[in-house]
Amino acid sequence: MAGVESWTGHFGLACPPFAKSIPASKLFERTAHQEVVARIRYCVSEMAMGAITGDVGAGKSVALRAAVASLDRTRHTVVYIANPMFGTRGLYVSIVSALGAVPRFHKAEVMAQAATLLAAEEAERHRKVLVAIDEAHLLSPAQLEELRLMANAEMDAASPFALVLLGQPMLSRQLRLGVFAAYAARLVMSRCVTNRLAERLNGRTCAA
Numbered sequence: 255m256a257g258v259e260s261w262t263g264h265f266g267l268a269c270p271p272f273a274k275s276i277p278a279s280k281l282f283e284r285t286a287h288q289e290v291v292a293r294i295r296y297c298v299s300e301m302a303m304g305a306i307t308g309d310v311g312a313g314k315s316v317a318l319r320a321a322v323a324s325l326d327r328t329r330h331t332v333v334y335i336a337n338p339m340f341g342t343r344g345l346y347v348s349i350v351s352a353l354g355a356v357p358r359f360h361k362a363e364v365m366a367q368a369a370t371l372l373a374a375e376e377a378e379r380h381r382k383v384l385v386a387i388d389e390a391h392l393l394s395p396a397q398l399e400e401l402r403l404m405a406n407a408e409m410d411a412a413s414p415f416a417l418v419l420l421g422q423p424m425l426s427r428q429l430r431l432g433v434f435a436a437y438a439a440r441l442v443m444s445r446c447v448t449n450r451l452a453e454r455l456n457g458r459t460c461a462a
């Protein structure tokens with residue numbers, strides 16, 4: 255059976271071109287990619303909320319990976335949630351687990367535990383926390399509201415973590431709904447990443 259080597263060799267390639275595991279340093283530095291990486295880094299440095307939207311395959315997750323790779327890991331803690339379809343308790347459980355603790359059983363307890371651990375990351379370990387949620391268009395309204403409340407600290411004057419939501423264009427439409435007006439006001443950036451080649455093939459432009 256023909257392996258990867260034979261087809262990459264046939265096309266004169268050194269490795270498969272669209273693999274999921276391209277190291278961050280080897281990614282193609284197109285403008286849209288650089289722009290999204292810079293905006294994610296800005297969110298982290300400001301401990302703010304941001305949303306990146308774009309069609310499947312536009313390069314959102316790859317840009318997040320590149321932004322995370324550029325962070326000093328001794329000064330940052332990254333909580334990456336690949337799929338948020340686990341209810342509101344699941345959000346707290348993911349954060350607590352990623353911060354190295356065993357989640358408590360009851361929702362009220364795990365909420366308090368997440369808040370304590372997030373505060374300790376900055377106050378005691380001097381690390382900024384980035385919570386990045388992929389496929390964020392799947393977040394329920396209740397989850398979005400819990401995230402917004404979790405991001406409020408010190409009477410809304412500070413946030414215990416930077417929040418980056420990555421999702422399909424539907425996400426920017428969800429965040430523009432009246433019930434999320436508070437979100438729209440807090441998002442320091444909302445960026446649509448486009449895939450020019452896909453646009454040209456489909457003969458359309460990104461609407462978000």
Ligand SMILES: Nc1ncnc2c1ncn2[C@@H]1O[C@H](COP(=O)(O)OP(=O)(O)O)[C@@H](O)[C@H]1O
Nearest residue numbers: 272273274281282287310311312313314315316
């Ligand atoms: N800047 C880039 N350089 C090289 N390959 C890229 C780049 N951006 C995207 N890709 C390719 O496109 C694929 C899909 O990108 P991905 O970030 O997973 O899309 P999305 O998260 O928007 O659905 C990746 O697996 C990678 O192979």
Ligand SMILES: [Mg+2]
Nearest residue numbers: 314315316388
């Ligand atoms: Mg993705």
